[in-house]
Amino acid sequence: MKLSRRNLLRSLGISMAGGIFLNGVSSKKAFGEEKVMPDMMPKMHKPMMPSPTKKRAVILGGGYSGLYCAITLRELAPDAEIVVVEKYPFFVSGPSHIDFVAGLKHLDDISRSYDPVSARNIRVVRSEIIGIIPDERRVLTSSGDIEYNFLVISTGIRIADEDVLNLIEQPASNSHAWELGETVEMRKRIEAFKGGRVVLTVPTAPFKCPPGPYEVACLLREYFDSKKIKAEITIVDANDKPQPGPLAQKWTSVLEARNIIYKPNNKVIEIDAAGKQVITDKGEKVGYDFVSIIPSNKAATFIKDAGLGDPFVDVDPATFKSKKYDNIFAVGDCAKVPYTKSAFTASLQGKSVAHHVA
Incomplete structure (x- = not known):
């Protein structure tokens, strides 16, 4: 199917x-x-x-x-x-x-x-x-x-870009599926992607459409595989488990089955577009070739x-x-x-x- x-x-x-x-x-x-x-x-x-x-x-x-x-x-x-x-x-x-x-x-x-x-x-x-x-x-x-x-x-909701350092100053480096204009831009970037590291970030709950970030990751895996595009997909999640909570165990299994790397308890607080990396509140730096940051929802x-x-x-x-x-x-x-x-x-x-x- x-x-x-x-x-x-x-x-x-x-x-x-x-x-x-x-x-x-x-x-x-x-x-x-x-x-x-x-x-x-x-x-x-x-x-x-x-x-x-x-x-x-x-x-x-x-x-x-x-x-x-x-x-x-x-x-x-x-x-x-x-x-x-x-x-x-x-x-x-x-x-x-x-x-x-x-x-x-x-x-x-x-x-x-x-x-x-x-x-x-x-x-x-x-x-x-x-x-x-x-x-x-x-x-x-x-x-x-x-x-x-x-x-x-x-x-x-309003996407609070100001909560991620440098994101407002470097808007062209990011797009996501949580606003109409950003959604159109993300589609264009996906179609132009030739392969490499894909990083998707999840804000602290509550946020709009809780299963959404994990769905995007799974559907992108399907899309890239169908196009024979090699992609390492990583989810950097501010929460301690996939959302919504009652589905966390199922989501974990789904992500593992699709070879999607999952990093919980890591809130992205900064983007370094020149260095192609996001930085979390734990000090971890995650490199990317394609990034989709979902800032806090307010x-x-x-x-x-x-x-x-x-x-x-x-x-x-x-x-x-x-x-x-x-x-x-x-x-x-x-x-x-x-x-x-x-x-x-x-x-x-x-x-x-x-x-x-x-």
């Missing part, structure tokens, strides 16, 4: 959530002809829309948790005004980034238009989120301000600035309600909850919060 991400997860006893749940328009145009990050000048303190005259729920982020929340809320509250603020012009399946970097899927396969969401009378606003003023019930975006009655934060900086939590949004893990504001919720990867940061759990959280808001 040919190795794929789905088959690999099944061998570990993991059930994947269904595929992209949005039907319809291909996003080829969005990927090929539109810029992901448009050049938009901030219009601070200028309203994007009038003050709400009925219940308005503003959802920050159009990923799995945000969209499940919006669609479920529309079913529960037909008359509510629902606004989704999203910086990208199309939906991209986060879990499928891994399939893409391994050459198993194309960009069109893992992306969809937001048109089916808009067709449900949900307003999708393409804009960059700048900040939140909780006491004024207001969100600041690059296109103007939006007032809300209820706010659902589902902005996912919530967006505007969440900390708004006093809503650091490094994630502080919420009640049962209701996902902010510990400071009764009308603010956080779901998915940006929330501080004792659950795995995955698309499946994020989707369930989005549905749950919709019932609280309705």
